[in-house]
Amino acid sequence: MQEDKTTIANSTSFGVASKVKDYFQLIKFTLSFMVVFSTVVSFLIAPNEDHYSRNKIISVLLLFVGGMLITGSANAINQVLEKKSDSLMKRTAKRPVASGRMSTTEASAFAIIAGALGVFILWYWFNSASALVGLFSLFLYGFIYTPLKKVNSIAVLVGAIPGALPCLIGWVAATGGFEIGGWVLFAIQFLWQFPHFWAIAWLAHQDYTTAGFKLLPSDKGPTKFTALQSIIYSALMIPVGLLPYFVGITDVGTRGIITMVVLLLCNLWMVYVSVLLFKRMDLGSAKKVMFSSYFYLMIVLLALFVGRA
Structure with missing residues (x-):
């Protein structure tokens, strides 16, 4: 029992x-x-x-x-x-x-x-x-x-x-x-999603194709055009990443400057890994873009929090 x-x-x-x-x-x-x-x-x-x-x-x-x-x-x-x-x-x-x-x-x-x-x-x-x-x-x-x-x-x-x-x-x-501050944060996360999501779609292309999803910018799948798009959006993140300092989201002193340097380095890194994807056109480079994007968002948000006005 x-x-x-x-x-x-x-x-x-x-x-x-x-x-x-x-x-x-x-x-x-x-x-x-x-x-x-x-x-x-x-x-x-x-x-x-x-x-x-x-x-x-x-x-x-x-x-x-x-x-x-x-x-x-x-x-x-x-x-x-x-x-x-x-x-x-x-x-x-x-x-x-x-x-x-x-x-x-x-x-x-x-x-x-x-x-x-x-x-x-x-x-x-x-x-x-x-x-x-x-x-x-x-x-x-x-x-x-x-x-x-x-x-x-x-x-x-x-x-x-x-x-x-x-x-x-x-x-x-x-x-x-x-307010402008909210839209700047929106813009940062908006642009970040393109290299992030296209890297995922690159890695899961076969699965997505089987299910009928059309998620890469090229109908031919993972191509240099897709990698080029990732470079473009990553590059756009550079000037947008400087906006928090100029619209008053971050401190105007040392903390704000350090925050902007961190954001700049993160954005340059995203451009770098996207360029690697363009040059190598392999799954390893796509994974590097994907994992970099995960760390990018966490680091950027935390840097903005620490350097807030």
């Missing part, structure tokens, strides 16, 4: 753990965390004395939760709409909806509840402007970018908008307005 109870308890525990794991995959937790990280840092960079006076810790926690709910909702919608496509690709076939472990009804219900709750948190605790931007980002990613991926590679350009809006959401949540 005791053994039966133990077996049932173990089975229940395994079932709960398995379901939690499925939801982590549904919301693409690592990706969502990275996105919301940029929201929180942008919030902390912005002149947000009003929310600091209310409760800085609670504000940051609620912004994080609200951001995770909205981003998780968008990713759930993505997986519902791409169920068949995901099942055709090795890297996505084991996702809960694609594999059949989670029904589209369950995933859709989660997306609706999570999205609505996330938008409500932004509206109630922060302001209506940040909530509307969050809702727009959710809609653009879930219902425009997702189906467009099978139509034309311009989907990457469209997808870069909701990918960069988290920075603007954080700024607007803090200030209540669409």
Whole structure:
């Protein structure tokens, strides 16, 4: 009898753990965390004395939760709409909806509840402007970018908008307005996405082609044209990366100058690895661009936080 109870308890525990794991995959937790990280840092960079006076810790926690709910909702919608496509690709076939472990009804219900709750948190605790931007980002990613991926590679350009809006959401949540500082942070993350995403699409080209996705700028796949585009967008990041100093996001003294030097070095590195990809045209160089982009965003955001005005 005791053994039966133990077996049932173990089975229940395994079932709960398995379901939690499925939801982590549904919301693409690592990706969502990275996105919301940029929201929180942008919030902390912005002149947000009003929310600091209310409760800085609670504000940051609620912004994080609200951001995770909205981003998780968008990713759930993505997986519902791409169920068949995901099942055709090795890297996505084991996702809960694609594999059949989670029904589209369950995933859709989660997306609706999570999205609505996330938008409500932004509206109630922060302001209506940040909530509307969050809702727009959710809609653009879930219902425009997702189906467009099978139509034309311009989907990457469209997808870069909701990918960069988290920075603007954080700024607007803090200030209540669409100021130049928020748009500069948006621009930095917007441009960053092109070499980042094209490196991923380069590495997963065969999978994406099998599923019918058109994500590289060239119809012929990984070509020098794609690598050249990565160089161009990486180069554009150089002047944009200097803007935080000139628009008052960073300190005008030593801290601000050091921050701008860090951003300049990071941007030059992205140009360098993109040039290597253009010269070598191999998977190793594409991986270098991809991993460099991950570190780039983390270093840049943290540098801006340390050097904020």
